[in-house]
Amino acid sequence: MMRILLVEDHEEIWDFLSRRLKRRGYDVVLATDGQSGVDKAVSDKPDVILLDMNLPIMDGWTAAGTIKSNATTKHIPIIALTAHAMSGDREKAIAAGCDDYHPKPIDFTKLIEQIEALGKSA
Numbered sequence: 001m002m003r004i005l006l007v008e009d010h011e012e013i014w015d016f017l018s019r020r021l022k023r024r025g026y027d028v029v030l031a032t033d034g035q036s037g038v039d040k041a042v043s044d045k046p047d048v049i050l051l052d053m054n055l056p057i058m059d060g061w062t063a064a065g066t067i068k069s070n071a072t073t074k075h076i077p078i079i080a081l082t083a084h085a086m087s088g089d090r091e092k093a094i095a096a097g098c099d100d101y102h103p104k105p106i107d108f109t110k111l112i113e114q115i116e117a118l119g120k121s122a
Contacts, residue, residue, distance in 0.1 A: 078097065
């Protein structure tokens with residue numbers, strides 16, 4: 001079973017996503033701020049991380065860089081989730097250490113395709 005770390009601070013979004021992902025057979029671990037996301041990446045060793053970029057305590061940009069600079073977590077694929085779908089955001093997310101990018105609102109079918117593609121390559 002693929003383990004997904006969902007780092008999201010908006011309850012409606014994490015509730016919706018975690019329920020749908022669990023129905024698809026994924027093991028979902030939740031973190032509601034960037035620092036706990038980094039901590040859970042180390043402790044739970046997920047197969048894929050879904051990382052909101054606008055988070056309290058530590059933003060997603062910093063969290064992505066922290067995860068990728070740690071020898072025990074640098075191999076974990078990260079998909080950036082952001083409502084700020086503007087030109088250059090994908091490139092900014094990749095530069096921050098993310099492996100892929102998904103704009104909000106979430107297109108669940110497309111997100112599953114991204115998770116599966118990254119999960120297989122990890």
